[in-house]
Amino acid sequence: xxxxxxxxxxxxxxxxxxxxxxxxxxxxxxxxxxxxxxxxxxxxxxxxxxxxxxxxxxxxxxxxxxxxxxxxxxxxxxxxxxxxxxxxxxxxxxxxxxxxxxxxxxxxxxxxxxxxxxxxxxxxxxxxxxxxxxxxxxxxxxxxxxxxxxxxxxxxxxxxxxxxxxxxxxxxxxxxxxxxxxxxxxxxxxxxxxxxxxxxxxxxxxxxxxxxxxxxxxxxxxxxxxxxxxxxxxxxxxxxxxxxxxxxxxxxxxxxxxxxxxxxxxxxxxxxxxxxxxxxxxxxxxxxxxxxxxxxxxxxxxxxxxxxxxxxxxxxxxxxxxxxxxxxxxxxxxxxxxxxxxxxxxxxxx
Numbered sequence: 001x002x003x004x005x006x007x008x009x010x011x012x013x014x015x016x017x018x019x020x021x022x023x024x025x026x027x028x029x030x031x032x033x034x035x036x037x038x039x040x041x042x043x044x045x046x047x048x049x050x051x052x053x054x055x056x057x058x059x060x061x062x063x064x065x066x067x068x069x070x071x072x073x074x075x076x077x078x079x080x081x082x083x084x085x086x087x088x089x090x091x092x093x094x095x096x097x098x099x100x101x102x103x104x105x106x107x108x109x110x111x112x113x114x115x116x117x118x119x120x121x122x123x124x125x126x127x128x129x130x131x132x133x134x135x136x137x138x139x140x141x142x143x144x145x146x147x148x149x150x151x152x153x154x155x156x157x158x159x160x161x162x163x164x165x166x167x168x169x170x171x172x173x174x175x176x177x178x179x180x181x182x183x184x185x186x187x188x189x190x191x192x193x194x195x196x197x198x199x200x201x202x203x204x205x206x207x208x209x210x211x212x213x214x215x216x217x218x219x220x221x222x223x224x225x226x227x228x229x230x231x232x233x234x235x236x237x238x239x240x241x242x243x244x245x246x247x248x249x250x251x252x253x254x255x256x257x258x259x260x261x262x263x264x265x266x267x268x269x270x271x272x273x274x275x276x277x278x279x280x281x282x283x284x285x286x287x288x289x290x291x292x293x294x295x296x297x298x299x300x301x302x303x304x305x306x307x308x309x310x311x312x313x314x315x316x317x318x319x320x321x322x323x324x325x326x327x328x329x330x331x332x333x334x335x336x337x338x339x340x341x342x343x344x345x346x347x348x349x350x
Contacts, residue, residue: 014210014211015214016177019207020177021180022084022177022208022211023111023177023178023180023184024180024183024199026088026181028196029104029107030108030111030184031185031189031192039264041262043262047105047252050255050261051109052109052116053251055082055109056113059243059247060076060080062243075289075294077121077125077289078286078293079243080113080239080282080289082110082280083283084107085208087278090278090281090314090315091106094318094319098271098275098322100266102275105267105275106278109248109279114178117285117289118175122173122174129174130171130172130173131172134168134173140161140165141165141182144183145186148188154188154191165182224305232299232306233306236286236310240286240307240314241277241314244276245279245280252272274318281314287303290307
């Protein structure tokens with residue numbers, strides 16, 4: 001096993017291999033929406049890219065301001081990430097207060113955000129990228145795209161190539177789980193339903209619970225209050241809880257104002273800002289970046305506590321925010337008729 005350079009423990013298997021299946025499931029929904037749904041036009045599809053950029057830039061600036069003259073400024077990448085699994089799960093808990101178009105926008109933004117975080121890690125926190133393996137990964141992916149182009153039926157060949165792609169990505173030093181996104185985007189449209197049916201139960205009832213349990217086993221410093229008052233904590237918490245929704249909202253508003261993008265159907269600006277609070281759930285990629293940005297256990301522990309605090313704060317903020325605006329968007333007398341007229345609008349995340 002060691003000669004194959006596979007993940008060294010169960011936690012790494014969960015994060016690097018099992019979570020790739022979650023990315024497959026999430027990306028199938030994105031691809032369907034890009035082709036035939038809410039993101040099928042350029043002005044709607046471009047919005048998540050701009051929103052993700054704003055949601056990365058503003059938190060990075062906020063962290064840098066708090067740590068400008070310290071030795072921790074290198075950690076600016078920590079608050080730039082959005083955790084897909086937890087943000088979508090939190091959105092689902094909001095039920096009908098969180099519109100379908102908004103949920104699709106959040107999912108697209110989170111995936112683009114994670115891709116952006118991987119680029120940040122590779123460029124600013126890397127130094128260990130194995131370019132030979134990365135080039136081989138590109139060749140394998142090109143072959144997968146070729147199979148799709150020539151309409152080769154989805155089957156064992158694509159699965160084997162997908163596993164090979166994951167292995168080469170793992171060896172290259174890039175976050176291997178993101179292979180799931182690449183794999184799904186290379187699949188024929190008519191195979192997406194088959195893939196979803198095959199993996200959705202395992203993802204929802206096995207992989208995500210294991211992921212949550214494994215990644216929350218974090219050592220807590222004895223002086224939590226002191227940890228939360230450091231420049232590291234303030235930069236991370238303010239970056240994720242405040243910077244994320246602010247950056248997403250401002251860039252989205254600018255793009256729509258300049259007619260560069262369109263909001264998804266039935267989505268209001270108040271809801272976009274609320275969605276940004278859920279994007280402040282960094283967790284996985286934030287913790288991963290923490291391990292690369294800081295070399296001391298003390299700084300790492302402080303950052304982890306700040307990340308967990310941001311998760312709780314972002315979920316609580318979004319919950320109360322949508323409770324406040326949720327009942328004010330539609331007059332009470334029109335709630336029932338609107339629901340009756342649009343029973344078919346549902347987002348299947350399972």
